[in-house]
Amino acid sequence: MASITPTSPNTIRSTHRPTLKPLVVPERLLLGPGPSNADPQVIAAMDQQPIGHFDPDYLVMMDEVQELLRYAWQTDNALTYAIAGTGSAAMEATLANAIEPGDRVLVAVKGYFGHRLVAMAERYGGAVQTIHKPWGEAFTLAELTAALDTYQPAVLAIVHAETSTGVRQPLEGLGAACRAHGCLLIVDTVTSLGGLPIFLDDWQVDLAYSCSQKGLSCAPGISPFTMSPRAVEKLERRSHPVANWYLDATLLRQYWGPPRVYHHTAPVNLTYALREALRLLAEEGLAARWQRHQKNAEYLWAGLADLGLTCHVSEALRLPTLTTVRVPDGVDAKAVIRKLLADYNLEIGGGLGDLAGKVWRIGLMGYNSQPQNVDTLIKALGEVLRAVA
Ligand SMILES: Cc1ncc(COP(=O)(O)O)c(C=O)c1O
Structure with missing residues (x-):
């Protein structure tokens, strides 16, 4: 094979030079646990040239994202980005910044993502204790308060919307209980932000994180993160540096606010996308957004009942963003998922962990929470169930 230059000793080794056609992405309706379809206006916002991440216009955009996130979460936290x-990554950021080696960390586990919190908290040196609920149930405030009494943790971590089970964890009163115990409260809002009521400051939550690809109807890869003044105070008192350089809030806050010091190259186009997604959320208004999700979820639940299917979670604790549906006896859960994708271009999810093979997971998140999507799904699912019966 020819060398690159007459003097180069190197040769291009591959005998198989890939010759691919330009990318064509199939059109799918994403009604699973995420990602969801992005809002076309978000895609249009992304589809522009990058600008420099210190461009004055970009810095304005960063400030706007922070302001919009505070609205979405109903918080005044200065450290929100x-x-x-x-x-x-945002989950890891909360744990890395909240936990010092040796801190007692209590994780309330009631599904797959609770276990992920445990795994991460252990890596940051937390002395982790867990309490558990069956997958499909939520903790009561009394149970959580009793656990705070027993374990006296420095940090309590809990998932608001458990995507593996479809359960909404009521959070009213928990922040006050944590404060009474001198404990920071971390809440995972990955499947709740932009889809169901969250009042971070009223609920006295200290750290929270989310994602872009579910209730916000954005592309994946950029994730909301926030810390209360109490959490920042603990951060500033640390005796060990945050054990993750990339996610260290003491460094990142100097990029997201004055003195605007270089930290990493920002995912500029994802920032465009997130700004547009959050702008659309603010334009719709939180109350209208939450009502839309609830209404379309109830429409879905009625349609599933008409097909003779049963939801896994009691209605009072059911998420409007993610519904778990029990797989009827004798039905191959994966075959149904495969057929929906192959024949209808429609994605739903299967069960995770304890619920693997037992439920399907149907998401109605953000832009995708529309009655016509429910109609499409119910019709397709009915046909597939008849075909596989
Ligand atoms: C509740 C919850 N927490 C954390 C995550 C992790 O988010 P990601 O997959 O965007 O890394 C997910 C993902 O679905 C989730 O549902």
């Missing part, structure tokens, strides 16, 4: 990464 977006992490360059998916929801797991």
